[in-house]
Structure formats: C-alpha cells, structure tokens
Amino acid sequence: MSESGTKNVFVGERDVVSVQGAEATSYLQGQVSQDVAGLAVGESAWSFILSPQGKVDAWFRATRTAEDGFLCDVDAGYGEVLLTRLKRFKLRTKADLALETWTLHAYFGAADDLADGFPDAPIVAPSADAGGTDVIGPDLAPPMADPADENSYQLRRILAGIPAMGSELTESTIPAEARIVNRSVSFTKGCYTGQELVARVDSRGDNTPRRLRVVQGSGSASVGDELTIDDAPVGTITSVANNGADFAALAYIKRSAFDATNFSLAGRPVDVTQVPADQP
Numbered sequence: 001m002s003e004s005g006t007k008n009v010f011v012g013e014r015d016v017v018s019v020q021g022a023e024a025t026s027y028l029q030g031q032v033s034q035d036v037a038g039l040a041v042g043e044s045a046w047s048f049i050l051s052p053q054g055k056v057d058a059w060f061r062a063t064r065t066a067e068d069g070f071l072c073d074v075d076a077g078y079g080e081v082l083l084t085r086l087k088r089f090k091l092r093t094k095a096d097l098a099l100e101t102w103t104l105h106a107y108f109g110a111a112d113d114l115a116d117g118f119p120d121a122p123i124v125a126p127s128a129d130a131g132g133t134d135v136i137g138p139d140l141a142p143p144m145a146d147p148a149d150e151n152s153y154q155l156r157r158i159l160a161g162i163p164a165m166g167s168e169l170t171e172s173t174i175p176a177e178a179r180i181v182n183r184s185v186s187f188t189k190g191c192y193t194g195q196e197l198v199a200r201v202d203s204r205g206d207n208t209p210r211r212l213r214v215v216q217g218s219g220s221a222s223v224g225d226e227l228t229i230d231d232a233p234v235g236t237i238t239s240v241a242n243n244g245a246d247f248a249a250l251a252y253i254k255r256s257a258f259d260a261t262n263f264s265l266a267g268r269p270v271d272v273t274q275v276p277a278d279q280p
Helices: 024-031 079-088 150-159 195-204
Strands: 009-020 044-050 056-066 069-075 096-107 123-126 133-137 210-218 226-229 232-243 246-254 271-274
Touching: 009 024, 009 079, 009 133, 009 150, 024 069, 044 079, 044 123, 044 195, 056 079, 056 123, 069 079, 079 096, 150 232, 150 246, 210 232
Parallel strands: none
Antiparallel strands: 009 069, 009 096, 044 056, 056 069, 096 133, 123 133, 210 246, 210 271, 226 232, 232 246
C-alpha cells in the first residue's frame, strides 16, 4: 500500500473455516441464515449459524472465493465452534471443511480509500461496522499504516454497536436481541436450521426480552457491571473500552427499560442509546 493510502490499522487474528466442494454452496445455504448462494465470487456477507432452537452458535462473515468454495471468518477463538456446528449435519455431503487461524489487518477506512490492492489476501471485505476494511490472510505483508491498539479497535466496535462472540453473542442469545438481523438474515432464501425462531420474532414484531444498547459515561466501567434505574438492575455491561477519560460499553437492557432515560452505573448517571438497529 502506498503512503497516500496510509491510515490506522489494527493487527490481530480471525479464525477461518474453509468450505470447499461440489456441494459446498447447497450445504451452507441450508445451514446458515444468509443467502450465500446469491453471493458472487469475491463478495462477502454476514450470517448467523443457529442451533435447532434458533439461538446463536456463531456470527461470521462468508466470502465466496469460487463457485464451489467459501471462507467463513469468525472472531478468534470461535472457529472450532463454527467448524463443529457445520460438521454436525454434514452427512454424505461433498464438501470439505478445514479450520485455520489467519492474520487480520483491520484498516480504519473504506476499501476504496486504500491505494493498492491486496493480492496476498484471500479475504478483503468491509468491516462489521462498514466504516473500515478487513484484510485477512495466512501470510500478509506488514501493513503500511499507523498501528492501532486493542482498545482503539474495541472502541470502534462498541460505538458502532457491533456484537462480539463470547461477549454479546453466546449460545443463549436470540438473534434479534443483538440488533443485526437485517444484515445477517435473508427472509427469502428458504429453509435453514434454526429459522423458526427468527421468523416468529420477525412476524410478531420485535418484542425480545432484552436489546443491545451503547452505554457512555465518565470514569471507568467493567464487564458485568449492572445498570440501574432507581437502584433496580435493568442491564448488564458485556463489553467496555476506554474513551479518553470516559468509557464506552455495550450492554443488554431489559424490556422494561427500553424507553427509559435515567440510567445509572455505580451511582453515576450514564447515557444509554440505541445501536444502529438492524444495520444494513
């Protein structure tokens, strides 16, 4: 990348599950919430893979690399979860699955702002918040950009309302609670495992028992801290990052407090705002 394209970049890792073979497309199409069959080669889309009960097993990005091949990247440490779930129903299917951990270069800028291409990267796609570009590969050249630390990377994610595996997304999470259904689910693609709960919530209106919110306040906070209204617990912080002398966090808020404004954390008032719900 030339100097004209220099920007901040976080260097980390993503787990990548490869799905390759004559029946890779039809198999994935029947297992995940996204219309992966509709992707052109080189295109990416975010998707859930759900338990039969409709709870989240994993949230990942599928990139079509060939007519019969996909790379599915997920938060580091959760590739085995995704691989195991994909193997669960793969009976007599002509598709080979493999798991690797690859390097992530998360640029804080859109792809069309980057000066040169990335011929050594199998995955080049918009970041989850659509405000950056993720470059992922097994052997990437060092990025020519100013380094960003872990806190800066997490702060961007939190302020954009992007959930993370193990924090906002667990085996007990209902997809609609995380506010990313619109970008992760096709309601026209046909059946897939776990579809019934997603369809039921959509048809009856969004009345989930909790919703993800962005929390900002002065001082510090920790994962597990409780948000209160008049000393009654109404939410729990799931992710947090420093924002100068202040903090930003994600939290799940109970249904009874969806419209409230007078939230507190350890006796301090905090601002609780909606995430960009059902982000495209």
